[in-house]
Amino acid sequence: MSKLSEYAPAHRARLRHTKDRLATAGITAGGAGVLLAILLIFFYLLYEVVPLFSGAGIEAGERTPWNGPVPAYLAVEEQGEVGFAVAPDGAARFFDIASGAVIETLDLAGDRAAVTVVAAEAPQSRLLALGHADGGVSLARHDYKLSYPGGEREITPELSRPYADQALSLGRGAVTALAVSDTEDALVVVGEVAGEGLRGTRFRRQESFLTGETTLEEEALVLPTLAGDTAALFIGSGQRWLYRIDSAGDFTVVDLQRSGAAGALAIAATGKLFEGGGGLSTSAMLLGGISLLAASDRGELVQYFMVRDEQSGHRFHRVRDFDTRGVVVARILPEHRRKGFLALGRDGELQIYHTTAHRRLYSREVGAPGREGAAAIAPRGDALIYIGGDGQLAHWAVDNEHPDVSWSALWDEVWYESYDEPAHIWQSSASNNDFEPKYSFAPLAFGTLKAAFYTMLIAAPLAICGAIYTAYFMAPALRRKIKPMIELMEALPTVILGFLAGLWLAPFIEDKLTGVFALLVFMPLGILSFAFAFSRLPVMLRRRVPEGWDAAILLPVVVLIGYLSFAANDPLELALFGGDMRLWITRELGISFDQRNSLVVGIAMGMAVIPTIFSIAEDAIFSVPRHLSDGSLALGATPWQTLVGVVLPTASPGIFSGLMIGLGRAVGETMIVLMATGNTPIMDANIFEGMRTLSANIAVEVPEAEVDSTHYRVLFLAAFVLLLFTFVFNTIAELVRQRLRVKYGSL
Structure with a gap:
C-alpha cells in the first residue's frame, strides 16, 4: 500500500506535466499557424501586386534588309507577324516582319495623280487617306484574315477601297496636309490645299426607311483662313473639333459643328503649345481622339484636350507634361488599346509613357532615330518595328503589361479625358475600346x-x-437571459x-x-x-x-x-x-x-x-x-x-x-x-x-x-x-x- 500510495502522486504529476507540455505545444503550434497563415496571405497579395509597379522592358530581335524607301506610313497587324508599309509615292506592300520578305505589293495611287501626303485616321484604325497632287483624296483600308488550315495559323492580308465610287476632292492644288474621320454617321475629310488653304468636306449618311439603302449627302465645310503653314491636322472624337498645328508650335481648334460670325466655322481656341518656346517636332492623337500629344524641338512633351469652360464654352487645356530628360522626341506612337504611347528620340532614344498614370516606364537608347525612319507599334502593344534610312528593318518585343497604374493615379486627383477638372474616380470598365480605366482608391x-x-x-x-447597464446595474437573473x-x-x-x-x-x-x-x-x-x-x-x-x-x-x-x-x-x-x-x-x-x-x-x-x-x-x-x-x-x-x-x-x-x-x-x-x-x-x-x-x-x-x-x-x-x-x-x-x-x- 505504501508503494502504491507513493507511486500514484508521482504518476499523476508526470501525467499532469505531460498534459501541460502537450497543451503548450498545441497552443504554440496553433498560434504559430495563425501567424503563418496571415504571413502567407500578406506575401501572396504582395506577389500579385508587385508586377503593377514594375517598368517596361524591350528585347531586340534580328535586323533584316529592307529594299525600298522609308515608308510614309507603317503598321503592324494583331499577331505582330505581318507589316504594312506605304511609300511616299503611294506604293504599298505587305511583308513578313521576321524576314522582311514581301507578301504582296500594291499601288495605292493607281491611275490618279501623284500622291503628295499619306494620313491615318487613328492609331487603332486601319483607314488611310491619300492626298493627291490634283487636290483629290482617296481612301484605303488594310485588313487581315486569320485562319488555321492544317492546324497552323495563317494570316491573309487584304486591301479594300471604301468610297471608291465617291468623288473626293478638296481643291485643285496639291494636298499638303490631311485628316480623315469615318464614323457610322458621317465621313469627314479636311486638308491643306496648296494656294487654297484649309478645305473640308463632310459626307452624311442617310438611310432610306423604305429600302434600307444608305446614301451619302455631301456638305462643304467652310473653314477659316489661318496664317502660317500647316504641319499637322487632326479630327477629334465625335467629329466635333479640328486641330491644326503649324511648325512654330501654334495651335488652332476649329469647331466643326458651329459657324462663326463671318460664315466660316468658328475658331474655338488658339495659342501656343509649348511654354518654353520652340517649334513643333512631332504630334499625334492619343487613343480615342480626345487628347493631343505634341513634342517641341526643345525637349517638351505635352498633352492637351478640350475642357468645358463656363465663360468661353470650351478651352484647349494643357493637362500634363512629361519628363523627357532632355530628349527631343521626333516620333510619337500611340498605343492602340491603352492610353500610353512610345516616343522615339532624334538620336535613337526610346521612351515609353502612360498618360493617365503620368508615368515613364522605360527610357533607353535603342538605335532607332525617329527623324530618319518610320516606326509602328503592334495593336497589343507587345511589338515595335522600325524601318530606317539605312535600309534595315528592326523589330523589338515589348514587355509592358501594367502601364496604367501609379501611386499618383491610385491616390491623387487625376484629370481624365472629358472631365472638367481633376477628380478621384473609380471606373474600371466601359463598353467601348477607347475607354480610359480609372483606378482611384480614394473613393x-x-x-x-x-x-x-x-x-x-x-x-x-x-x-x-x-x-x-447589463454588467453593473442589471439583476443577475435578468442578465443571464439578456x-x-x-x-x-x-x-x-x-x-x-x-x-x-x-x-x-x-x-x-x-x-x-x-x-x-x-x-x-x-x-x-x-x-x-x-x-x-x-x-x-x-x-x-x-x-x-x-x-x-x-x-x-x-x-x-x-x-x-x-x-x-x-x-x-x-x-x-x-x-x-x-x-x-x-x-x-x-x-x-x-x-x-x-x-x-x-x-x-x-x-x-x-x-x-x-x-x-x-x-x-x-x-x-x-x-x-x-x-x-x-x-x-x-x-x-x-x-x-x-x-x-x-x-x-x-x-x-x-x-x-x-x-x-x-x-x-x-x-x-x-x-x-x-x-x-x-x-x-x-x-x-x-x-x-x-x-x-x-x-x-x-x-x-x-x-x-x-x-x-x-x-x-x-x-x-x-x-x-x-x-x-x-x-x-x-x-x-x-x-x-x-x-x-x-x-x-x-x-
Missing part, C-alpha cells in the same frame, strides 16, 4: 471609412451603454442583414423618413420623461420594482414611443415638409437623397457589430473585481461615481478592445454594404448618399476581372490595402490597450 477608401464611421456612430453608444440573447445576434448571417436592409429597411426609411427623425428626438425625451415621472412616484410603489429590473418596465415605453413616432410620420411630414421630406431635403437644403444610403448601412451594420462590442465590453466591466466597487461605495461614493471613477477606468482596456474589434469588422464587412448601398464610388460625407467600400468592390468585380490583367491585380492591391487598414487599426488598438492596462492596472 473606395473613403467609402470604407464612411461606412465604418456611421456604423460605429450607431453601434458604439448602444453597445457600450447596454454593456454598462446577455445570451444579444450574443446570439452575432450568429445571424450578414447576408440576411444585407438582404433585409436592401429590400425592406431602405424603402421603409425612405417612406417613413420623418418618423425616423421623430424617433431620434422623441425616444430620449420620452425615456427621460418617464424616468423623471417614475422618480416622483411614492417610495412604496417604486420599491415594488426589484432592484436591477428597471429596464423591464421601459420596454412598453420604448414600444409606445416607436409606434407613435411612425404613426405621426404623415401628419408631421405634411405640416413641416410640405408632404415630402425627401424632396424638401433636396430642394431646400441642397442635399441629395439616395434610397440605399449611409443611414441604412449604419443601422444594418450596427446590428451586426453591436453584439461583438457588447459582449467584449460587458465581460470587461463585469470582470472588474467586486472589492474595488465595494470599497468605493464604502468610502461614500455613489454608484454612478463608482462606475465613472473606478469601474470604467479599470475595464477601459477591454472596452477599447471591443470597440476596435467592432471597427475592424465594420471596415471589412462585405455583404451588408454590397446589398444595402448603391455601390457608387463617390466621395460624399452626406448620410443620405451611398458609397462603395474596398471589400464590396472586390466582391463585385473580381468575378469579372481577367486573370493577371491590370484590373485583376488592382483588385488584389485593394485587398492588400484593406489588410493594411485592419493591421493598422489592430496595432493602434493594442498599443492603446496596453497603455490603459498599465495606467489603470494598479487600481
Whole structure:
C-alpha cells in the first residue's frame, strides 16, 4: 500500500506535466499557424501586386534588309507577324516582319495623280487617306484574315477601297496636309490645299426607311483662313473639333459643328503649345481622339484636350507634361488599346509613357532615330518595328503589361479625358475600346471609412451603454437571459442583414423618413420623461420594482414611443415638409437623397457589430473585481461615481478592445454594404448618399476581372490595402490597450 500510495502522486504529476507540455505545444503550434497563415496571405497579395509597379522592358530581335524607301506610313497587324508599309509615292506592300520578305505589293495611287501626303485616321484604325497632287483624296483600308488550315495559323492580308465610287476632292492644288474621320454617321475629310488653304468636306449618311439603302449627302465645310503653314491636322472624337498645328508650335481648334460670325466655322481656341518656346517636332492623337500629344524641338512633351469652360464654352487645356530628360522626341506612337504611347528620340532614344498614370516606364537608347525612319507599334502593344534610312528593318518585343497604374493615379486627383477638372474616380470598365480605366482608391477608401464611421456612430453608444447597464446595474437573473440573447445576434448571417436592409429597411426609411427623425428626438425625451415621472412616484410603489429590473418596465415605453413616432410620420411630414421630406431635403437644403444610403448601412451594420462590442465590453466591466466597487461605495461614493471613477477606468482596456474589434469588422464587412448601398464610388460625407467600400468592390468585380490583367491585380492591391487598414487599426488598438492596462492596472 505504501508503494502504491507513493507511486500514484508521482504518476499523476508526470501525467499532469505531460498534459501541460502537450497543451503548450498545441497552443504554440496553433498560434504559430495563425501567424503563418496571415504571413502567407500578406506575401501572396504582395506577389500579385508587385508586377503593377514594375517598368517596361524591350528585347531586340534580328535586323533584316529592307529594299525600298522609308515608308510614309507603317503598321503592324494583331499577331505582330505581318507589316504594312506605304511609300511616299503611294506604293504599298505587305511583308513578313521576321524576314522582311514581301507578301504582296500594291499601288495605292493607281491611275490618279501623284500622291503628295499619306494620313491615318487613328492609331487603332486601319483607314488611310491619300492626298493627291490634283487636290483629290482617296481612301484605303488594310485588313487581315486569320485562319488555321492544317492546324497552323495563317494570316491573309487584304486591301479594300471604301468610297471608291465617291468623288473626293478638296481643291485643285496639291494636298499638303490631311485628316480623315469615318464614323457610322458621317465621313469627314479636311486638308491643306496648296494656294487654297484649309478645305473640308463632310459626307452624311442617310438611310432610306423604305429600302434600307444608305446614301451619302455631301456638305462643304467652310473653314477659316489661318496664317502660317500647316504641319499637322487632326479630327477629334465625335467629329466635333479640328486641330491644326503649324511648325512654330501654334495651335488652332476649329469647331466643326458651329459657324462663326463671318460664315466660316468658328475658331474655338488658339495659342501656343509649348511654354518654353520652340517649334513643333512631332504630334499625334492619343487613343480615342480626345487628347493631343505634341513634342517641341526643345525637349517638351505635352498633352492637351478640350475642357468645358463656363465663360468661353470650351478651352484647349494643357493637362500634363512629361519628363523627357532632355530628349527631343521626333516620333510619337500611340498605343492602340491603352492610353500610353512610345516616343522615339532624334538620336535613337526610346521612351515609353502612360498618360493617365503620368508615368515613364522605360527610357533607353535603342538605335532607332525617329527623324530618319518610320516606326509602328503592334495593336497589343507587345511589338515595335522600325524601318530606317539605312535600309534595315528592326523589330523589338515589348514587355509592358501594367502601364496604367501609379501611386499618383491610385491616390491623387487625376484629370481624365472629358472631365472638367481633376477628380478621384473609380471606373474600371466601359463598353467601348477607347475607354480610359480609372483606378482611384480614394473613393473606395473613403467609402470604407464612411461606412465604418456611421456604423460605429450607431453601434458604439448602444453597445457600450447596454454593456454598462447589463454588467453593473442589471439583476443577475435578468442578465443571464439578456446577455445570451444579444450574443446570439452575432450568429445571424450578414447576408440576411444585407438582404433585409436592401429590400425592406431602405424603402421603409425612405417612406417613413420623418418618423425616423421623430424617433431620434422623441425616444430620449420620452425615456427621460418617464424616468423623471417614475422618480416622483411614492417610495412604496417604486420599491415594488426589484432592484436591477428597471429596464423591464421601459420596454412598453420604448414600444409606445416607436409606434407613435411612425404613426405621426404623415401628419408631421405634411405640416413641416410640405408632404415630402425627401424632396424638401433636396430642394431646400441642397442635399441629395439616395434610397440605399449611409443611414441604412449604419443601422444594418450596427446590428451586426453591436453584439461583438457588447459582449467584449460587458465581460470587461463585469470582470472588474467586486472589492474595488465595494470599497468605493464604502468610502461614500455613489454608484454612478463608482462606475465613472473606478469601474470604467479599470475595464477601459477591454472596452477599447471591443470597440476596435467592432471597427475592424465594420471596415471589412462585405455583404451588408454590397446589398444595402448603391455601390457608387463617390466621395460624399452626406448620410443620405451611398458609397462603395474596398471589400464590396472586390466582391463585385473580381468575378469579372481577367486573370493577371491590370484590373485583376488592382483588385488584389485593394485587398492588400484593406489588410493594411485592419493591421493598422489592430496595432493602434493594442498599443492603446496596453497603455490603459498599465495606467489603470494598479487600481
